[in-house]
Structure formats: C-alpha cells, structure tokens
Amino acid sequence: MHNPPDRACVPEGTTLHAARLRRGAGGLARRLVDLALPPVCMACRAAVEEPGCLCAACWRGMEFITSPLCDRLGIPLAYAIETGGRPPVSALALDDPPAYGRARAVAAFGDVARDLIHALKYADRLDLARPMGAMMARAGTDILGSADALVPVPLHGVRLWRRRFNQSVLLAQGIARAAGVPVRAGFLERTRRTVPQVGLDRAARARNVAGAFRVPDSAGAEIAGRRLVLVDDVLTTGATIDACAKALLRAGAAGVDVLVFARVVDGAATPIS
Numbered sequence: 001m002h003n004p005p006d007r008a009c010v011p012e013g014t015t016l017h018a019a020r021l022r023r024g025a026g027g028l029a030r031r032l033v034d035l036a037l038p039p040v041c042m043a044c045r046a047a048v049e050e051p052g053c054l055c056a057a058c059w060r061g062m063e064f065i066t067s068p069l070c071d072r073l074g075i076p077l078a079y080a081i082e083t084g085g086r087p088p089v090s091a092l093a094l095d096d097p098p099a100y101g102r103a104r105a106v107a108a109f110g111d112v113a114r115d116l117i118h119a120l121k122y123a124d125r126l127d128l129a130r131p132m133g134a135m136m137a138r139a140g141t142d143i144l145g146s147a148d149a150l151v152p153v154p155l156h157g158v159r160l161w162r163r164r165f166n167q168s169v170l171l172a173q174g175i176a177r178a179a180g181v182p183v184r185a186g187f188l189e190r191t192r193r194t195v196p197q198v199g200l201d202r203a204a205r206a207r208n209v210a211g212a213f214r215v216p217d218s219a220g221a222e223i224a225g226r227r228l229v230l231v232d233d234v235l236t237t238g239a240t241i242d243a244c245a246k247a248l249l250r251a252g253a254a255g256v257d258v259l260v261f262a263r264v265v266d267g268a269a270t271p272i273s
C-alpha cells in the first residue's frame with residue numbers, strides 16, 4: 001500500500017512545459033526544443049531523460065518513507081507488527097498524540113529532500129512544485145481518498161510579500177493537479193507574525209505559534225463537517241501544523257490530516273499493538 005515509488009520520474013499529470021513542447025513538436029522542431037531545454041534532475045540539475053525526474057544518485061539519496069509506518073505521525077516503524085487489521089501506531093504517537101489525525105510525507109528530511117525544498121522556497125525553482133506535489137499525492141493516497149479540500153499552511157503577510165509566493169500553496173496546487181482534491185487557501189489565515197521556528201525548543205515552538213492561525217468568518221460554513229488535509233513543505237516538531245489543525249477543528253472540520261513533502265525523523269519508531 002505504501003510502497004516506494006518505482007521510478008525516478010514523477011508519473012502522469014506532471015509533465016513540465018518542456019515535455020509538452022516536446023510532445024507537440026516533431027522532427028527538427030523537437031530537436032531544437034531538446035537543445036534549448038535539456039531536462040535536468042529536479043535536485044542537482046544533472047542531465048536526465050525526462051523533465052520532473054531525479055537523477056539516479058539523488059533518487060538513492062531520497063529517504064522515502066515506506067511501510068511499515070505509524071498511521072498517526074507518518075514516521076517509519078522499526079518493524080511490522082500484527083495489529084489485527086488496524087493500522088499500526090507508534091509509541092510516540094500514543095505518548096503525545098498530535099492534534100491532527102494522520103500525517104504522511106514523501107521522505108525523511110535528508111539532504112536531497114532539503115535541497116528540493118530550499119530550491120523551491122529560496123531559489124525561485126517554482127517549476128519544482130508540480131513534480132513535488134505529484135510525489136506528495138502518491139505518498140498521501142490513503143488520506144486524500146476521503147479528503148474534501150487541501151488547506152495550505154499560510155505565511156504571514158510580511159513573509160509572503162518578501163518571498164512573493166507561499167510554497168505550501170504551490171505544493172497544494174501540485175497535489176490538486178495529481179489527486180483532483182481542490183485547494184482552499186482561504187480556510188486559514190495567520191493572525192500575527194511568528195519568529196522562525198528554527199532554533200526554538202519544543203515548548204517555545206508551541207508558544208510561538210499558539211493562536212497564530214484562525215479560520216476567517218467567511219469560511220466557517222464551508223469548513224463545517226468537511227475532511228481537510230493541511231499541506232506544508234516540512235513537518236518538524238509539528239507545533240505549527242498542530243496550531244493549524246486546532247483552528248480548523250474548532251471551526252467544525254470533521255477531520256484534519258496532514259501531507260508534507262518531508263518530515264523530520266529521529267530513527268525508526270517503536271510500534272505499539
């Protein structure tokens with residue numbers, strides 16, 4: 001069910017502009033397009049056969065999260081256990097349950113996943129959002145099946161103005177394209193600016209984002225009874241995602257799951273039966 005992707009290229013519905021041109025172009029024109037826009041690896045820009053692909057080295061460097069995994073936190077489990085048909089859960093999730101229902105991630109936050117996210121966020125590689133979104137749609141198959149809408153984690157106005165785009169919105173649009181679930185960026189807004197979570201401990205992170213998100217009054221009626229999937233690039237301690245999930249649940253959402261490109265993983269977790 002949660003198998004590693006079987007090829008380095010992102011499947012259907014994710015063809016980049018160059019590939020569309022290539023398909024439409026014949027003979028000489030096609031060769032000219034290939035010369036002008038040679039497909040490169042999503043992460044390291046080495047030559048690859050098709051656009052929207054990772055080269056073999058980067059593919060090997062992606063720490064894909066595959067079964068068995070904790071159904072709540074989406075982290076890999078050290079071993080599979082017999083749970084009588086119920087999805088396995090980690091001891092970590094039972095000790096400290098998240099506000100959201102289930103999280104899924106394409107990969108652990110390792111070197112290649114970090115390079116992809118940084119390229120998207122800080123190097124204006126907006127072309128990555130579509131193939132990364134397609135990878136997320138695949139990793140989130142089991143939670144997207146029952147989802148009514150995708151809700152990107154909002155950026156504060158100042159940060160949005162500086163960066164000019166919200167990477168979570170772009171990733172959500174990539175997921176929507178591959179999975180057919182609509183994006184509802186207006187379901188959640190950031191009420192105040194928070195300091196970057198990097199360098200803060202767990203308690204400080206939770207304090208930093210407490211009350212920082214709210215559902216606009218205009219979205220309340222649409223959210224009630226809906227199953228939502230929060231979308232972000234990275235999941236670290238989960239403080240931000242938990243604050244978002246709480247706001248949506250308070251507004252009456254029937255369920256809130258989480259889909260990220262990468263999540264921080266501290267070794268394989270112990271499953272609990």
Ligand SMILES: [Zn+2]
Nearest residue numbers: 041044055058
């Ligand atoms: Zn590469």
